[in-house]
Amino acid sequence: MPxxxxxxxxxxxxxxxxxxKPPERPRTQxxxxxxxxxxxxxxxxxxxxxxLVQQSFTPLEGGTSVQPYVDVFEDPAFREALGTTVWLAxxxxxxxxxxxxxxxxxxxxxPFPGAKGVAxxxxxxxxxxxxxxxxxLLFVYGTVGMANGLWTDVxxxxxxPFQFLTTPWGVLLAEITYFTPFVMRPLLxxxxxxxxxxxxxxxxxxxxxxxxxxxxxxxxxxxxxxAGGSLVLIMCLNEFGIVLxxxxxxxxxxxxxxxxxxxxxxxxxxxxxxxxxxxxxSVGLYGLYRVVSRxxxx
Amino acid sequence: MSSGIRFDGVSVAYGSATVLDSLxxxxxxxxxxxxxxxxxxxxxxxxxxxxxxxxxxxxxxxIGDRDVTELPPHRRGIGMVVQQYxxxxxxxxxxxxxxxxxxxxxxxxxxxxxVSEALEMTGMAAYARRYPRELSGGQQxxxxxxxxxxxRPGVLLLDEPLSALDAQLRSGMLxxxxxxxxxxxxxxxxxxxxxQVEALTLADRIAVMDKARLQDCGTPQxxxxxxxxxxxxxxxxxxxxxxxxxxxGQVRLGExxxxxxxxxxxxxxxxxxxxxxxxxxxxxxxxxxxxxxAEVQWRGATHRLYVDVAGQRVKADVRELRxxxxxxxxxxxxxxxxxxxxxxAGVAADE
Numbered sequence: 001m002p003x004x005x006x007x008x009x010x011x012x013x014x015x016x017x018x019x020x021k022p023p024e025r026p027r028t029q030x031x032x033x034x035x036x037x038x039x040x041x042x043x044x045x046x047x048x049x050x051x052l053v054q055q056s057f058t059p060l061e062g063g064t065s066v067q068p069y070v071d072v073f074e075d076p077a078f079r080e081a082l083g084t085t086v087w088l089a090x091x092x093x094x095x096x097x098x099x100x101x102x103x104x105x106x107x108x109x110x111p112f113p114g115a116k117g118v119a120x121x122x123x124x125x126x127x128x129x130x131x132x133x134x135x136x137l138l139f140v141y142g143t144v145g146m147a148n149g150l151w152t153d154v155x156x157x158x159x160x161p162f163q164f165l166t167t168p169w170g171v172l173l174a175e176i177t178y179f180t181p182f183v184m185r186p187l188l189x190x191x192x193x194x195x196x197x198x199x200x201x202x203x204x205x206x207x208x209x210x211x212x213x214x215x216x217x218x219x220x221x222x223x224x225x226x227a228g229g230s231l232v233l234i235m236c237l238n239e240f241g242i243v244l245x246x247x248x249x250x251x252x253x254x255x256x257x258x259x260x261x262x263x264x265x266x267x268x269x270x271x272x273x274x275x276x277x278x279x280x281x282s283v284g285l286y287g288l289y290r291v292v293s294r295x296x297x298x
Numbered sequence: 299m300s301s302g303i304r305f306d307g308v309s310v311a312y313g314s315a316t317v318l319d320s321l322x323x324x325x326x327x328x329x330x331x332x333x334x335x336x337x338x339x340x341x342x343x344x345x346x347x348x349x350x351x352x353x354x355x356x357x358x359x360x361i362g363d364r365d366v367t368e369l370p371p372h373r374r375g376i377g378m379v380v381q382q383y384x385x386x387x388x389x390x391x392x393x394x395x396x397x398x399x400x401x402x403x404x405x406x407x408x409x410x411x412x413v414s415e416a417l418e419m420t421g422m423a424a425y426a427r428r429y430p431r432e433l434s435g436g437q438q439x440x441x442x443x444x445x446x447x448x449x450r451p452g453v454l455l456l457d458e459p460l461s462a463l464d465a466q467l468r469s470g471m472l473x474x475x476x477x478x479x480x481x482x483x484x485x486x487x488x489x490x491x492x493x494q495v496e497a498l499t500l501a502d503r504i505a506v507m508d509k510a511r512l513q514d515c516g517t518p519q520x521x522x523x524x525x526x527x528x529x530x531x532x533x534x535x536x537x538x539x540x541x542x543x544x545x546x547g548q549v550r551l552g553e554x555x556x557x558x559x560x561x562x563x564x565x566x567x568x569x570x571x572x573x574x575x576x577x578x579x580x581x582x583x584x585x586x587x588x589x590x591x592a593e594v595q596w597r598g599a600t601h602r603l604y605v606d607v608a609g610q611r612v613k614a615d616v617r618e619l620r621x622x623x624x625x626x627x628x629x630x631x632x633x634x635x636x637x638x639x640x641x642x643a644g645v646a647a648d649e
Contacts, residue, residue, distance in 0.1 A: 197384035201442075203371040204349055204378040205398030205449055215397070219388040 049279075056272035072273040078257065082277070085253040088168060089236035092175035096232045097225060099176060100183030105213065107184075108191035109199075119188055125181040133178040134245035141165045141173075166248045174242045179235060183228035190224035191217070223293060230289035234282050254278045301362030301452035302327040302486045303348055308357035310343050318343040319510040320357070327362075327452075330479055330487040332497035334533065335507035341490045344507070345455050348488060350374050361453055372401070377446030381458040383438040385430040391417070391441050392426040398449040416448035417441075419478065436467040443478070447485075456489045460496060472499050494534050498522065506530045524639055531572040531641060538578070538612050539641075540571045549640065552608025556585045558638040570641040573633050575602070578614035580623075583632030587612060591623045605631055 057064050072078050107115050107122075140146050141162045148160025164170050194217065202212045240255040252260070254274055262271035303325040310318040318340040325331040333341035346352045347359055350371035358367045366374050377398075385394050395413045404412070417423040420440040430438055439459060446454060456475075460468045476499070479487060491497055497504045498518045506514040506521065506529065514521060514530040525531035528539050542549035542556070544563050549556050549571055556571070563569055580603065589607035601622050603614045614631050623629050 195382065195384060197380045197382055198386060200349070200351055200371070201378060201380065201384040201445075202386075202397065202401070203351075204374070204376055204455075205401055205445070206372045206375075207397070207401035208372055211401055216386060219386075 052272050053276055055269060056276045058269060060269060068269045068273050072270050072277075075270075077252065078274065081252040081254055081257040081274075084168065084251060085237060085255075085278075086281075088171055088175065088251075088253065089233055089239075091172050092179060092236045093229050093233040095172065095176040096180045096183045097229050100180045100187060100228065101218075101221070101225065103180070104184045104187035104191060105217070108188060109217075122181045122184050122188065126185060128178075129241070130174075130178050130239065131241040131245045134174045134242050137165060137170070137174050137177065138245070141170070165246055168248065168251050170246045171243055171248050171251055174246055175236055175239060178242060179232045182232050182235070183225070186224040186228045187221055190221050194220050226289060226293045230286065230293075233285055237282055237285070238278065254281075301364075302329065303331075303453055303488060304360040305344065305347070306358040306360065308344070308347055308354045308359060310340075310347060310352050311355045317510055318347065318354075321512055323505055323512060323515065325453075325486050325488055327486055328483050329502045330489060330500055332489045332491055332501035332504045333507055334491060334494060334497040334504050335513075336492055336533070338509075339507040340510040341492075341507045342457055343510075345457050345488055345490045348374075348453070349376060349378055349455055375449075375451055376453045376455055377449060377451035378455040379439070379442045379446050379457065379459045381461045383430070383435075383442045383462075385438055385441055385445070387430050389429075390426065391422060391428050391430070391433070394430070394441055395426075395445045395448045398445060402449060412448055412450075416444040419447065419481065420444040420474070434467075435463050436471060439463065439471060440474070443475075447478070447482070452484070452486065454485050454487045456487060458491055459489075460491075460493070468496075472496060475500055498534070504534070506533060508533070525572060525641065528570055528572075528641060531570075531639075535574055536613070538571075538573045538575060540573070540610050540612070541568055542571045542640075543567075544569050544640070551587065551610070554585075554587050554608065556587075556638070557635045558585075558640055559635065560640055563640055572639045572641055573612075573637060575613040576600075576615040577637040578612065578616075578631050578633050580614060580616045580619075580629060580631060582630050585633050585635060585638070587631045588628065589631070591625055591627045591629055594622050594625065596622070603629070603631075605629060607631070 056068060057066065059065050059067050106112075107119050138145060142148070142165055143159070143163065145160075145162070145165075147162045151157065151160035151162070164173070198216055198220075199212055202216045207215070238255055239253070240259065243251060243253050243256050244259075254277065258271045258274045258278070261267045261274060303323075305321040305323045308318060308321045309316060317338075321340070321344055323331070323344075333344055335341045343352055347354055348361070348366075350366065350369060354367060358365050360366065361374060361376070386397065389397065392413050395416050396409050399409045399412060413426070414423060417426055420443050422437060422440045422444055425433060425437060425441070430441065433441065439462075443459070459475075460471050463471060479485070479500075489497070489500060501518060503515060503517055504521050505512055506527075508529050514526050516526075521530055521534050525534065525537070531537040531539060540551055542551050544560055544565055544567050545555075546565050547557065547560055549558055549560065549569070551571070558571065587605070587607045589605040589612065591603060592606050592611060593604040595602040595604075596618070597615075599618055600615050601617075601619050603616065603623070605612045605614065612631060
């Protein structure tokens with residue numbers, strides 16, 4: 001029969017705190033492995049960003065000044081682009097949240113044949129380029145698209161009634177169409193984790209579907225909604241392809257303003273100022289999302 | 299509200315697979331009925347048919363006099379408690395308990411009082427402001443019970459409510475459930491479990507289920523002492539089931555001649571003799587069975603012996619032995635004639 005001291009030999013974890021763990025690497029060795037990724041980050045991201053910021057404080061006449069910012073902020077075109085960017089991004093985000101929540105709810109909780117296939121298509125949709133969706137909308141609602149073609153064929157009119165695609169509403173529709181799956185994906189993941197027993201318990205307690213959605217499903221989905229919504233908001237703020245491909249006249253957003261300042265006007269300083277503002281708004285909103293999601297326990 | 303439950307030829311199928319087959323069962327008002335059976339026996343499906351979460355392909359379900367077969371769950375007026383509690387994690391305990399009353403549009407002024415009452419009844423009044431994640435498993439289950447009782451249901455459905463608890467908590471909760479039933483004698487309870495101890499402790503009657511069918515139904519004493527089928531005898535109490543040849547006032551197991559009550563069973567047929575392991579003694583005595591020890595398990599207060607007798611393995615639970623027999627050792631077992639039951643359902647015509 002083994003003695004207690006013998007037992008100590010076969011139960012090394014009892015010897016003391018940390019016994020049995022693999023030996024820790026020396027601090028210098030650990031630091032060595034941190035250097036390559038940090039260097040890569042600095043070279044590929046932070047250094048170009050620093051150059052961009054530096055350029056934004058460099059007026060055409062040379063030196064360092066905040067004058068480029070003053071000039072850009074006083075420019076009505078910038079203020080209009082800022083306003084358009086924000087309302088389009090906020091509008092598209094709200095639209096994506098509402099539409100994404102409803103669609104994800106249907107896919108996750110309303111049994112219908114092909115629900116799994118639809119859920120998989122959402123994954124595939126995420127890999128599509130944004131201009132593809134815009135092109136598809138052009139085929140349907142464009143000036144010579146299917147909808148207008150059908151209208152002119154049927155009525156004999158010279159042009160169809162669907163002319164919204166080249167307006168901000170067209171951009172909004174395209175952004176909602178393209179970005180809704182970015183809300184649905186985290187929502188579907190959250191719904192798959194939801195204990196269906198909670199829904200059944202609520203139902204047995206007398207709750208009808210709207211109350212169950214409002215008081216059981218929605219609170220559980222909030223972190224996923226926050227994640228998807230913030231992602232869509234940031235992506236909409238920086239969206240370039242959709243605005244360009246809709247060909248919406250008079251719709252200028254911050255990314256298209258950067259493009260026109262840099263490429264069409266060769267005003268690199270102003271382009272950098274607008275880009276810095278765009279980055280600040282994106283990072284600020286991301287920070288806000290982190291604060292809010294921490295509060296709701298995401 | 300006093301209302302029993304009635305299954306009237308209820309069948310449930312998923313595609314071609316029948317998971318509940320023609321169940322006829324009545325739970326009287328105020329009665330605790332345990333649905334006992336192994337996994338896949340159809341017991342949870344039966345409960346879900348009452349709750350409205352599965353739709354029978356045949357038959358009707360009644361709560362009281364109401365045919366609820368076509369009613370959606372929220373209109374059935376039942377309380378339900380499941381294994382994993384299913385509390386709403388974002389709501390405090392009090393709000394969880396109030397949920398059903400709000401859903402049923404109970405007057406706002408009435409809700410706080412009924413929440414307190416339900417929490418008092420389950421001993422959770424001190425935890426009203428906590429979130430479910432701040433409670434232990436046993437406490438969460440009490441809250442789930444309080445939530446189900448707060449809507450004052452006529453029928454309470456309990457689906458393996460103690461399975462997620464450890465043995466000590468389970469024992470305590472069993473006593474709590476028995477007390478709750480004493481305090482709410484008008485509530486009919488359908489209690490689904492695979493644990494015979496829970497069923498024997500709590501139920502007024504037990505319905506034994508296997509392979510989607512009701513196998514047996516009776517009081518715990520009836521099922522334990524006089525099981526009708528081999529399955530019941532085996533599942534309720536894990537009895538020894540020994541194939542014997544019936545004689546006149548006695549049966550024969552191998553060379554051993556055993557005195558048992560053979561009333562109602564014709565002489566010359568083979569039948570199944572049911573003897574509970576704890577009623578089998580070690581040593582010589584009436585109805586002695588001689589065999590060799592195949593396995594010995596120490597269970598603290600008892601020893602479980604497995605003894606091979608005439609090609610059959612006989613289980614015996616005896617008080618802890620100072621000197622347990624060794625494997626392969628020859629021993630004698632015995633049991634009193636009145637402790638054995640000849641299963642009528644196990645009778646087969648002799649070839």
